[in-house]
Amino acid sequence: MKKYEVLKAVVILQAVCMVVLTVVVVIKVFPGNDRFQDRRPQTNAGSGEDLDQGKTDQPLIVDPSKQTDHERVIAKIGQESITLADLEKELYKQHGAAVLRTIMVHKVVELEAEASELSISAEEQDRELAKLIEGYESEDHFYEVMQNQLGMTKEQVLEDLRYRLLLEKIVIRSISISDDEVSRYIADHPEEFEDRVQLHLQWILTDTVKEANSVLQLLTEGEDFALLAKTYSIDSFTADAGGDLGLIDEDDPFYNREMLNTASRLQIAEMAGPIQVDGGYAVIQLIERQITTSMTGRRLHEAVHKQMALERADSLTEIEDELLVKYDAIKTE
Template identity: 45%
Template sequence: MRRYNWLKTVVIVQAVCMIALTGAVIVKVWPLPALRGNMQTEPPSLPEDGPGGNDSPDQSQDNAGEAVAKVGDTLITRQQLDEELYRQHGDEVLRSMLLRHAIDLEAEAAGLRVLDDELDRELAIAAEGYDTLEQFLMVMKEQLGMSKQEVRRDVKYRLLMEKLIIRDIVVTDEEVEQYIDMHPEQFEPRRQLHLQWIVTATEAQALELMERLADGESFAELAAAYSLDEFTSGSGGDLGIIEADDPFYDEAMLQAAREMEVAEIAGPIAMSDSEGYCIVQLSGRNVTEKMNRRRMHDAVRKQLALERAKPMQKLEEELLQKHGAVVMR
């Protein structure tokens, strides 16, 4: 439903865990959960961006006792922080790192790569609804902590995984044409809205917030302080870019938003799928361009192939096993 919230969670976890990995002490070898029973007698070296980073063991040991926080008379050391973060999230982050290397190895062996124009096209699709690609990347940086290079890297690995998983699947031209004929609505220009909202339990609460907004208070700050929607309150009530008729969002809210001008605020709106009320602000709108025939064919061919492919999770486990992935700590 909220297209960026899951990504935000993943990015935050990965960023935090990378701190832990720099101070991890390597004491034993064990297989990833999916590789139990496949222990290697001579485990491979960790990837270059694996635990330890550029810090030497001596540097890590020297910094292990460094205090990073204090409460009362109790100090929390870097080693304590590292161990706790590693305990909570280390396996997931290491798996992600190993998977990227396994994808690189498999793609190289299969002669598959992602071209710059493919990356640019995917980024352009992701940025639909924003004024410019730069604005989209700025939002990714501010809200998700992702640099341009990190966004491009994640897109690259997603595209490589798609190429790997559909490489042996054949979709005929006739199947593509038939799908297009049966689903013409999918290829028409789409209206998209960039929305922020504040969710309240009662109409009285919403009216009070509307008065404060009229007095010039910040929408984002009020959303952070009072919105009941825990998924968006932390980002100022930002719902991101959504389709104007997205079935996963409240229809009463969308109907009001479709009729608003950019920067306009409306509310209270009695939500049709709950007993609550919301205040909504239209931050921007966009109408996507209609696909040309070639792009339409390419998109449908890939979609049909992905529908027939094995689950992505299964391919990930196969790649890790094939390339002998183990984790050392």
């Protein structure tokens, strides 16, 4: 269940991020924006004459310092220019409907939460945030990844988290789950609530044992592991990242069992190999070991109750649609 919750949270963040990135741009092109004011030639007050009258034969010279941001050229292809307006138009065409729905849904969820006197406490937010951060080196590293890979600031991550928690409360408030049902689930699925060990590994994958031993020799002579991974590893997915495999569950079934067993016996910064794996021979290094303690008692009961209720409830999208109807949320254009 814990893995499911973390995966779900990450997927939601990724999905929301796609539209969050375009919100600012789309807002600029909504009707009524001052960037779309009439741009016909101005006239002298009371004269009815165009200010540019008599100058039509002269070339138009545009002072870049007086260009509006909307007219700014952001790219060129030969003699062709692409303006910010062109970009906004394309973004609106591709993502406008999704962004508008996101804004409307956030509004109606806030209204429903206020009407139902639902709120998210700092403790609830911190607990959920801790689940998201599991598997990252630190909280700062988590936010750095969200910024670099998804374009989300810390404030956006926390706001999206608060929104999701509010929506979940709205979804499950009418779902009845007995204490006995929760207790039976915990008893029937003990493996989901055990302590978990994760290994942060780097590896260098080679074609032959001889190449792997050569890499090991260079490492014993003090060569940098990440640099050797970039130079010699045949794993194109990790070579550029210095062979970083990230955090792996100690019993992850998708990784070579001998490699994980070997890694579990290593000390931090210790290396081992060659280890035969699919695709070649690996040299590994343990960067860190993380131990996650499982929930117990009341917190475990509440977490399982919530997850069971979410699994029985209508989808979050259906609830959002119902709230849009309830609060008369409609597109005017």
